[in-house]
Amino acid sequence: MDIHQIYYPMKEFIYLPDVVTLELDREKCNGCRMCLTVCPHAVFEIKDKKAVIRHKDQCMECGACAKNCPQEAITVRSGVGCAAGILNGILRGTEPTCDCSKDSGSCC
Amino acid sequence: MVKISKKPACDCGCNGDGASPSEKKHPGLQPDFIIGSYPSGEKSVPLVSTTWSRTDRLSALKVRWSIGRMHYKVDPGIYAVGKPGDQSLVFVTANYKLSFDHLRRGLDGLDAWILVLDTKGINVWCAAGKGTFGTKELVRRIRIHHLADLVTHRRIILPQLSATGVAAHEVKKMTGFSVTYGPVRAVDIKAFLDSGLKAGERMRTVTFSLADRLKLIPVDIFYAKYYLLLIPALFFLLSGLNPHGYSIEMAVETGSRSILNLFAGYLSGCALTPILLPWIPFRRFSLKGLLVGWLVALFLMGAGTLGNNAVEIGSWFLIMGGLSSFMAMNFTGSSTFTSLSGVQKEMKTAIPVQITMTALGLAGWIFTRFIIL
DSSP, X not given: OOHHHHHOOGGGOOOSTTOOOOEEOTTTOOOOOHHHHHOTTOOEEEETTEEEESOGXXXXXXXXXXXXXXXXXXXXXXXXXXXXHHHHHXXXXXXXXXXXXXXXXXXX | OOOOSSOOOXXXXXXXXXXXXXXXXXXXXXXXXXXXXXXXXXXXXEEEOSSOOHHHHHXXXXXXXXXXXXXXXXXXXXXXXXXXOTTSEEEEEOSBHHHHHHHHHHTTTOOEEEEEOOOTTOOHHHHHHHTSSSHHHHHHHHHHTTHHHHOSXXXXXXXXXXXXXXXXXXXXXHHSOEEEEOOSSGGGHHHHHHTTSOOOHHHHSOOOOHHHHHHHHHHHHGGGTTHHHHHHHHHHHHHTEXXXXXXXXXXXXXXXXXXXXXXXXXXXXXXXXXXXXGGSSOSXXXXXXXXHHHHHHHHHHHHTOSOSSHHHHHHHHHHHHHHHHHHHHHGGGTOSSOOHHHHHHHHHHHHHHXXXXXXXXXXXXXXXXXXXX
16 A cells, blocks of 8 residues: 555545536547646546546646646636635625735735 | 736735845845855856755744744745756746745755746745736746746746646747646655656645644634734623623633633634544534534533533533634635635535524623623
């Protein structure tokens, strides 16, 4: 067994199921593997020379895959998975943002 | 990690011009991680140490506790590590000093160039989410620092977590430099180089170990800032109220008890829940926090500090539950695996429940001030 599975029990860190907005259009995929490289949660894998979504519920909607897909085959509504940021957005009438404000004075 | 079309003005000083405040205050005094200057073309660039000094360590500890966290910057630009030449690799990082420090430590024993972007003193991942560690800034820095003259190859190595803000194919198109995403953690850089610039799945995956969580807790403790003093003080004052008027003795007795309960509820959510995160049932952070808050309340009830009567005890269960639940939910922002869609779904039900619980609890507690039960 890989030692890192003991130290980093990532499997236990899966958030709410069936909410993630990640979509992959396999027709457009050219199998460049960029999404596999940039995904911090190993959501993708290659099957038949094209990417597939392996663990959708592990996706945190960071948007790195969509940003780096040269084929524009991936879409995801990316944003901060942060309650304070979402509250911040609601209070200021903007999109969820962890950007600094006079009130919070914090920049994360 | 949201795309902001129009960047709102920042009021907290993190939108500076990129020059470090220390430099502004003490012109001519250079930070101690710069150990010399290194020639590059006709000019020279700062040569940096790959070890952390006592000051570096102490400052790292301080920013974890929110002290000076918004002003912990290095100047953007090119730095040298070891004895780099025109064949040496170029590593890109943010100008949050802790990000820069981790990178230079990860490059110990190597000859390399560091390109520091101006991310307004924000770390790599967060800056990438905001877009400040983005394609535009990277392309701009490649051009103004004449990277194409510094090295003969056309490759730059970026931390993997910057991929949220950088489109590698666009950088290539605009500058000719191809982006290689390195490992998530700078400590893996040597292993990454040894395997021929390939990061295995472990190096590419973000974790959330106990050590990671412990580092993030202090910042969350200070989330409430001056309310941490204001609200307990208010409880202390109100504790003196009773049907016969005001009693200093009661303010001291009930007041200190109330303050203990308040902090117990707050810390249940922002410290205990994060520590125990993977072992607490439920996926929703708000439910995890509620459970922990109630367990702590149960413990305090056993210890006899929760209240003198059923209404007071019940009120504290409501306040501590609501408070702990909210603070635990806040930790989604520190976590490395919660999605926007998920947190929005969770908040939709959690926020009304938390507000109702806390309001009912407060009403109940104030009620017990005036009625002898």
